[in-house]
Amino acid sequence: MYIRSGKRIFDIFIAAAGLILLLxxxxxxxxxxxxxxxxxxxxxxxxPGLNEKIFTIIKFRTINNTGKIGMQLAGDVSVTGNFLRRTSLDEIPQLWNVIRGEMSIVGPRPLLTEYLELYSEDQRRRHAVLPGITGWAQVKGRNHLAWEQKFEYDLWYVKNRSFRLDMKIIFLTISRVFRKEGINFRCGSHIDKFSN
Structure with a gap:
Protein backbone atom coordinates (compact mmCIF):
# COMPACT_ATOMS: atom_id res chain seq x y z
CA MET A 1 0.00 0.00 0.00
CA TYR A 2 2.76 2.44 0.94
CA ILE A 3 4.80 1.72 -2.20
CA ARG A 4 1.80 1.98 -4.56
CA SER A 5 0.27 5.22 -3.28
CA GLY A 6 1.29 6.03 0.29
CA LYS A 7 4.83 7.02 -0.62
CA ARG A 8 3.60 9.66 -3.06
CA ILE A 9 1.22 11.11 -0.47
CA PHE A 10 4.05 11.06 2.07
CA ASP A 11 6.37 12.86 -0.39
CA ILE A 12 3.85 15.62 -1.13
CA PHE A 13 3.14 16.16 2.57
CA ILE A 14 6.81 16.34 3.58
CA ALA A 15 7.81 18.51 0.57
CA ALA A 16 4.92 20.95 1.04
CA ALA A 17 5.53 21.21 4.79
CA GLY A 18 9.24 21.69 4.17
CA LEU A 19 8.68 24.48 1.64
CA ILE A 20 6.32 26.29 4.02
CA LEU A 21 8.56 25.94 7.07
CA LEU A 22 11.71 26.85 5.16
CA LEU A 23 10.17 29.73 3.20
CA PRO A 48 17.68 10.80 -15.34
CA GLY A 49 14.70 9.97 -13.17
CA LEU A 50 12.14 7.17 -13.00
CA ASN A 51 12.62 4.73 -15.89
CA GLU A 52 15.52 6.96 -17.05
CA LYS A 53 13.14 9.76 -18.04
CA ILE A 54 15.11 13.01 -18.13
CA PHE A 55 14.02 15.88 -15.86
CA THR A 56 15.57 19.14 -14.70
CA ILE A 57 16.89 19.11 -11.16
CA ILE A 58 16.87 22.39 -9.20
CA LYS A 59 19.47 23.29 -6.61
CA PHE A 60 20.88 26.46 -5.11
CA ARG A 61 23.94 27.51 -7.10
CA THR A 62 27.22 26.70 -5.34
CA ILE A 63 29.67 26.83 -8.24
CA ASN A 64 31.36 30.03 -9.38
CA ASN A 65 30.80 31.24 -12.92
CA THR A 66 34.16 29.72 -13.89
CA GLY A 67 33.23 26.32 -12.45
CA LYS A 68 32.92 23.24 -14.63
CA ILE A 69 29.32 22.18 -14.20
CA GLY A 70 28.99 18.54 -13.19
CA MET A 71 32.60 17.98 -12.12
CA GLN A 72 32.14 19.52 -8.67
CA LEU A 73 35.71 20.72 -8.33
CA ALA A 74 36.36 22.08 -4.85
CA GLY A 75 38.34 25.04 -6.20
CA ASP A 76 35.32 26.20 -8.23
CA VAL A 77 33.01 26.41 -5.23
CA SER A 78 32.42 29.78 -3.61
CA VAL A 79 32.66 30.30 0.16
CA THR A 80 28.88 30.57 0.25
CA GLY A 81 28.59 27.44 -1.89
CA ASN A 82 30.92 25.53 0.41
CA PHE A 83 28.68 26.36 3.37
CA LEU A 84 25.54 25.38 1.46
CA ARG A 85 27.01 21.99 0.54
CA ARG A 86 28.30 21.25 4.02
CA THR A 87 24.86 21.95 5.47
CA SER A 88 22.99 20.44 2.48
CA LEU A 89 20.97 23.67 2.17
CA ASP A 90 21.68 23.65 -1.57
CA GLU A 91 19.21 20.75 -1.81
CA ILE A 92 16.16 22.75 -0.60
CA PRO A 93 14.85 23.66 -4.10
CA GLN A 94 14.56 19.94 -4.89
CA LEU A 95 11.44 19.92 -2.73
CA TRP A 96 9.81 21.49 -5.78
CA ASN A 97 11.01 18.52 -7.87
CA VAL A 98 9.24 16.31 -5.32
CA ILE A 99 6.00 18.30 -5.60
CA ARG A 100 6.20 17.95 -9.40
CA GLY A 101 6.50 14.17 -9.08
CA GLU A 102 10.02 14.07 -10.57
CA MET A 103 11.72 13.08 -7.31
CA SER A 104 10.94 11.49 -3.97
CA ILE A 105 12.13 12.50 -0.52
CA VAL A 106 13.96 9.16 -0.30
CA GLY A 107 15.47 7.24 -3.21
CA PRO A 108 18.71 6.77 -5.15
CA ARG A 109 20.33 10.13 -5.89
CA PRO A 110 19.88 11.25 -9.53
CA LEU A 111 23.27 11.17 -11.26
CA LEU A 112 24.53 12.71 -14.49
CA THR A 113 22.86 11.76 -17.77
CA GLU A 114 26.26 10.90 -19.26
CA TYR A 115 26.48 7.93 -16.87
CA LEU A 116 23.46 6.18 -18.41
CA GLU A 117 25.49 4.49 -21.14
CA LEU A 118 28.01 3.24 -18.58
CA TYR A 119 25.67 1.29 -16.29
CA SER A 120 25.46 -2.47 -16.22
CA GLU A 121 22.00 -3.99 -16.55
CA ASP A 122 21.92 -4.51 -12.79
CA GLN A 123 22.95 -0.93 -12.04
CA ARG A 124 20.21 0.42 -14.33
CA ARG A 125 17.64 -0.96 -11.91
CA ARG A 126 18.31 2.02 -9.65
CA HIS A 127 16.00 3.88 -12.07
CA ALA A 128 13.07 1.58 -11.28
CA VAL A 129 12.05 4.07 -8.58
CA LEU A 130 11.93 7.85 -8.32
CA PRO A 131 15.30 9.42 -7.44
CA GLY A 132 15.51 10.96 -3.99
CA ILE A 133 16.79 14.01 -2.20
CA THR A 134 18.42 11.57 0.20
CA GLY A 135 18.92 7.84 0.08
CA TRP A 136 20.40 4.72 1.64
CA ALA A 137 23.80 5.36 0.04
CA GLN A 138 23.84 8.90 1.43
CA VAL A 139 23.33 7.79 5.03
CA LYS A 140 25.83 4.95 4.57
CA GLY A 141 28.73 7.18 3.65
CA ARG A 142 27.78 9.65 0.92
CA ASN A 143 30.93 10.88 -0.89
CA HIS A 144 33.24 8.53 1.03
CA LEU A 145 31.83 5.50 -0.81
CA ALA A 146 33.23 3.92 -3.96
CA TRP A 147 30.84 3.95 -6.91
CA GLU A 148 30.29 0.19 -6.74
CA GLN A 149 29.29 0.45 -3.08
CA LYS A 150 26.89 3.33 -3.82
CA PHE A 151 25.17 1.26 -6.48
CA GLU A 152 24.91 -1.73 -4.14
CA TYR A 153 23.18 0.44 -1.53
CA ASP A 154 20.88 1.96 -4.18
CA LEU A 155 19.82 -1.46 -5.42
CA TRP A 156 19.32 -2.71 -1.88
CA TYR A 157 16.96 0.22 -1.28
CA VAL A 158 15.00 -0.54 -4.47
CA LYS A 159 14.42 -4.10 -3.24
CA ASN A 160 13.66 -3.24 0.39
CA ARG A 161 11.91 0.15 0.34
CA SER A 162 9.19 0.66 2.92
CA PHE A 163 7.73 3.39 5.10
CA ARG A 164 9.84 2.26 8.04
CA LEU A 165 13.03 2.34 5.95
CA ASP A 166 12.20 5.78 4.52
CA MET A 167 11.67 7.18 8.01
CA LYS A 168 14.94 5.64 9.16
CA ILE A 169 16.80 7.22 6.23
CA ILE A 170 15.23 10.64 6.89
CA PHE A 171 16.21 10.61 10.56
CA LEU A 172 19.74 9.37 9.74
CA THR A 173 20.07 12.08 7.10
CA ILE A 174 19.13 14.81 9.57
CA SER A 175 21.59 13.38 12.10
CA ARG A 176 24.46 13.20 9.60
CA VAL A 177 23.84 16.70 8.26
CA PHE A 178 24.02 18.17 11.76
CA ARG A 179 27.15 16.14 12.54
CA LYS A 180 28.61 16.72 9.03
CA GLU A 181 29.31 13.00 8.62
CA GLY A 182 30.07 11.41 5.26
CA ILE A 183 30.72 14.70 3.50
CA ASN A 184 34.00 14.58 1.65
CA PHE A 185 34.54 18.17 0.59
CA ARG A 186 38.03 19.42 1.28
CA CYS A 187 39.88 22.17 -0.50
CA GLY A 188 41.63 20.72 -3.53
CA SER A 189 39.62 17.51 -3.58
CA HIS A 190 36.99 16.44 -6.07
CA ILE A 191 34.34 13.79 -6.54
CA ASP A 192 35.59 11.22 -9.02
CA LYS A 193 33.43 10.78 -12.09
CA PHE A 194 31.93 7.35 -12.65
CA SER A 195 33.48 5.10 -15.28
CA ASN A 196 33.17 1.40 -15.90
Missing amino acids: PLFILLVLLLSFVHKGKPFFFQQR
Missing part, protein backbone atom coordinates in the same frame (compact mmCIF):
# COMPACT_ATOMS: atom_id res chain seq x y z
CA PRO A 24 11.93 32.53 5.19
CA LEU A 25 15.29 30.74 4.81
CA PHE A 26 14.53 30.05 1.13
CA ILE A 27 13.87 33.74 0.45
CA LEU A 28 17.00 34.76 2.35
CA LEU A 29 19.17 32.34 0.36
CA VAL A 30 17.65 33.48 -2.95
CA LEU A 31 18.51 37.09 -2.12
CA LEU A 32 22.02 36.21 -0.93
CA LEU A 33 22.83 33.98 -3.89
CA SER A 34 21.35 36.46 -6.34
CA PHE A 35 23.95 38.91 -5.08
CA VAL A 36 26.82 36.40 -5.02
CA HIS A 37 26.03 34.90 -8.45
CA LYS A 38 24.85 38.04 -10.26
CA GLY A 39 21.13 37.33 -10.31
CA LYS A 40 21.40 33.55 -10.84
CA PRO A 41 20.68 31.88 -7.48
CA PHE A 42 19.59 28.54 -8.94
CA PHE A 43 21.43 25.72 -10.66
CA PHE A 44 19.53 23.68 -13.25
CA GLN A 45 20.77 20.43 -14.73
CA GLN A 46 19.20 17.52 -16.57
CA ARG A 47 19.23 14.23 -14.69
Whole structure:
Protein backbone atom coordinates (compact mmCIF):
# COMPACT_ATOMS: atom_id res chain seq x y z
CA MET A 1 0.00 0.00 0.00
CA TYR A 2 2.76 2.44 0.94
CA ILE A 3 4.80 1.72 -2.20
CA ARG A 4 1.80 1.98 -4.56
CA SER A 5 0.27 5.22 -3.28
CA GLY A 6 1.29 6.03 0.29
CA LYS A 7 4.83 7.02 -0.62
CA ARG A 8 3.60 9.66 -3.06
CA ILE A 9 1.22 11.11 -0.47
CA PHE A 10 4.05 11.06 2.07
CA ASP A 11 6.37 12.86 -0.39
CA ILE A 12 3.85 15.62 -1.13
CA PHE A 13 3.14 16.16 2.57
CA ILE A 14 6.81 16.34 3.58
CA ALA A 15 7.81 18.51 0.57
CA ALA A 16 4.92 20.95 1.04
CA ALA A 17 5.53 21.21 4.79
CA GLY A 18 9.24 21.69 4.17
CA LEU A 19 8.68 24.48 1.64
CA ILE A 20 6.32 26.29 4.02
CA LEU A 21 8.56 25.94 7.07
CA LEU A 22 11.71 26.85 5.16
CA LEU A 23 10.17 29.73 3.20
CA PRO A 24 11.93 32.53 5.19
CA LEU A 25 15.29 30.74 4.81
CA PHE A 26 14.53 30.05 1.13
CA ILE A 27 13.87 33.74 0.45
CA LEU A 28 17.00 34.76 2.35
CA LEU A 29 19.17 32.34 0.36
CA VAL A 30 17.65 33.48 -2.95
CA LEU A 31 18.51 37.09 -2.12
CA LEU A 32 22.02 36.21 -0.93
CA LEU A 33 22.83 33.98 -3.89
CA SER A 34 21.35 36.46 -6.34
CA PHE A 35 23.95 38.91 -5.08
CA VAL A 36 26.82 36.40 -5.02
CA HIS A 37 26.03 34.90 -8.45
CA LYS A 38 24.85 38.04 -10.26
CA GLY A 39 21.13 37.33 -10.31
CA LYS A 40 21.40 33.55 -10.84
CA PRO A 41 20.68 31.88 -7.48
CA PHE A 42 19.59 28.54 -8.94
CA PHE A 43 21.43 25.72 -10.66
CA PHE A 44 19.53 23.68 -13.25
CA GLN A 45 20.77 20.43 -14.73
CA GLN A 46 19.20 17.52 -16.57
CA ARG A 47 19.23 14.23 -14.69
CA PRO A 48 17.68 10.80 -15.34
CA GLY A 49 14.70 9.97 -13.17
CA LEU A 50 12.14 7.17 -13.00
CA ASN A 51 12.62 4.73 -15.89
CA GLU A 52 15.52 6.96 -17.05
CA LYS A 53 13.14 9.76 -18.04
CA ILE A 54 15.11 13.01 -18.13
CA PHE A 55 14.02 15.88 -15.86
CA THR A 56 15.57 19.14 -14.70
CA ILE A 57 16.89 19.11 -11.16
CA ILE A 58 16.87 22.39 -9.20
CA LYS A 59 19.47 23.29 -6.61
CA PHE A 60 20.88 26.46 -5.11
CA ARG A 61 23.94 27.51 -7.10
CA THR A 62 27.22 26.70 -5.34
CA ILE A 63 29.67 26.83 -8.24
CA ASN A 64 31.36 30.03 -9.38
CA ASN A 65 30.80 31.24 -12.92
CA THR A 66 34.16 29.72 -13.89
CA GLY A 67 33.23 26.32 -12.45
CA LYS A 68 32.92 23.24 -14.63
CA ILE A 69 29.32 22.18 -14.20
CA GLY A 70 28.99 18.54 -13.19
CA MET A 71 32.60 17.98 -12.12
CA GLN A 72 32.14 19.52 -8.67
CA LEU A 73 35.71 20.72 -8.33
CA ALA A 74 36.36 22.08 -4.85
CA GLY A 75 38.34 25.04 -6.20
CA ASP A 76 35.32 26.20 -8.23
CA VAL A 77 33.01 26.41 -5.23
CA SER A 78 32.42 29.78 -3.61
CA VAL A 79 32.66 30.30 0.16
CA THR A 80 28.88 30.57 0.25
CA GLY A 81 28.59 27.44 -1.89
CA ASN A 82 30.92 25.53 0.41
CA PHE A 83 28.68 26.36 3.37
CA LEU A 84 25.54 25.38 1.46
CA ARG A 85 27.01 21.99 0.54
CA ARG A 86 28.30 21.25 4.02
CA THR A 87 24.86 21.95 5.47
CA SER A 88 22.99 20.44 2.48
CA LEU A 89 20.97 23.67 2.17
CA ASP A 90 21.68 23.65 -1.57
CA GLU A 91 19.21 20.75 -1.81
CA ILE A 92 16.16 22.75 -0.60
CA PRO A 93 14.85 23.66 -4.10
CA GLN A 94 14.56 19.94 -4.89
CA LEU A 95 11.44 19.92 -2.73
CA TRP A 96 9.81 21.49 -5.78
CA ASN A 97 11.01 18.52 -7.87
CA VAL A 98 9.24 16.31 -5.32
CA ILE A 99 6.00 18.30 -5.60
CA ARG A 100 6.20 17.95 -9.40
CA GLY A 101 6.50 14.17 -9.08
CA GLU A 102 10.02 14.07 -10.57
CA MET A 103 11.72 13.08 -7.31
CA SER A 104 10.94 11.49 -3.97
CA ILE A 105 12.13 12.50 -0.52
CA VAL A 106 13.96 9.16 -0.30
CA GLY A 107 15.47 7.24 -3.21
CA PRO A 108 18.71 6.77 -5.15
CA ARG A 109 20.33 10.13 -5.89
CA PRO A 110 19.88 11.25 -9.53
CA LEU A 111 23.27 11.17 -11.26
CA LEU A 112 24.53 12.71 -14.49
CA THR A 113 22.86 11.76 -17.77
CA GLU A 114 26.26 10.90 -19.26
CA TYR A 115 26.48 7.93 -16.87
CA LEU A 116 23.46 6.18 -18.41
CA GLU A 117 25.49 4.49 -21.14
CA LEU A 118 28.01 3.24 -18.58
CA TYR A 119 25.67 1.29 -16.29
CA SER A 120 25.46 -2.47 -16.22
CA GLU A 121 22.00 -3.99 -16.55
CA ASP A 122 21.92 -4.51 -12.79
CA GLN A 123 22.95 -0.93 -12.04
CA ARG A 124 20.21 0.42 -14.33
CA ARG A 125 17.64 -0.96 -11.91
CA ARG A 126 18.31 2.02 -9.65
CA HIS A 127 16.00 3.88 -12.07
CA ALA A 128 13.07 1.58 -11.28
CA VAL A 129 12.05 4.07 -8.58
CA LEU A 130 11.93 7.85 -8.32
CA PRO A 131 15.30 9.42 -7.44
CA GLY A 132 15.51 10.96 -3.99
CA ILE A 133 16.79 14.01 -2.20
CA THR A 134 18.42 11.57 0.20
CA GLY A 135 18.92 7.84 0.08
CA TRP A 136 20.40 4.72 1.64
CA ALA A 137 23.80 5.36 0.04
CA GLN A 138 23.84 8.90 1.43
CA VAL A 139 23.33 7.79 5.03
CA LYS A 140 25.83 4.95 4.57
CA GLY A 141 28.73 7.18 3.65
CA ARG A 142 27.78 9.65 0.92
CA ASN A 143 30.93 10.88 -0.89
CA HIS A 144 33.24 8.53 1.03
CA LEU A 145 31.83 5.50 -0.81
CA ALA A 146 33.23 3.92 -3.96
CA TRP A 147 30.84 3.95 -6.91
CA GLU A 148 30.29 0.19 -6.74
CA GLN A 149 29.29 0.45 -3.08
CA LYS A 150 26.89 3.33 -3.82
CA PHE A 151 25.17 1.26 -6.48
CA GLU A 152 24.91 -1.73 -4.14
CA TYR A 153 23.18 0.44 -1.53
CA ASP A 154 20.88 1.96 -4.18
CA LEU A 155 19.82 -1.46 -5.42
CA TRP A 156 19.32 -2.71 -1.88
CA TYR A 157 16.96 0.22 -1.28
CA VAL A 158 15.00 -0.54 -4.47
CA LYS A 159 14.42 -4.10 -3.24
CA ASN A 160 13.66 -3.24 0.39
CA ARG A 161 11.91 0.15 0.34
CA SER A 162 9.19 0.66 2.92
CA PHE A 163 7.73 3.39 5.10
CA ARG A 164 9.84 2.26 8.04
CA LEU A 165 13.03 2.34 5.95
CA ASP A 166 12.20 5.78 4.52
CA MET A 167 11.67 7.18 8.01
CA LYS A 168 14.94 5.64 9.16
CA ILE A 169 16.80 7.22 6.23
CA ILE A 170 15.23 10.64 6.89
CA PHE A 171 16.21 10.61 10.56
CA LEU A 172 19.74 9.37 9.74
CA THR A 173 20.07 12.08 7.10
CA ILE A 174 19.13 14.81 9.57
CA SER A 175 21.59 13.38 12.10
CA ARG A 176 24.46 13.20 9.60
CA VAL A 177 23.84 16.70 8.26
CA PHE A 178 24.02 18.17 11.76
CA ARG A 179 27.15 16.14 12.54
CA LYS A 180 28.61 16.72 9.03
CA GLU A 181 29.31 13.00 8.62
CA GLY A 182 30.07 11.41 5.26
CA ILE A 183 30.72 14.70 3.50
CA ASN A 184 34.00 14.58 1.65
CA PHE A 185 34.54 18.17 0.59
CA ARG A 186 38.03 19.42 1.28
CA CYS A 187 39.88 22.17 -0.50
CA GLY A 188 41.63 20.72 -3.53
CA SER A 189 39.62 17.51 -3.58
CA HIS A 190 36.99 16.44 -6.07
CA ILE A 191 34.34 13.79 -6.54
CA ASP A 192 35.59 11.22 -9.02
CA LYS A 193 33.43 10.78 -12.09
CA PHE A 194 31.93 7.35 -12.65
CA SER A 195 33.48 5.10 -15.28
CA ASN A 196 33.17 1.40 -15.90
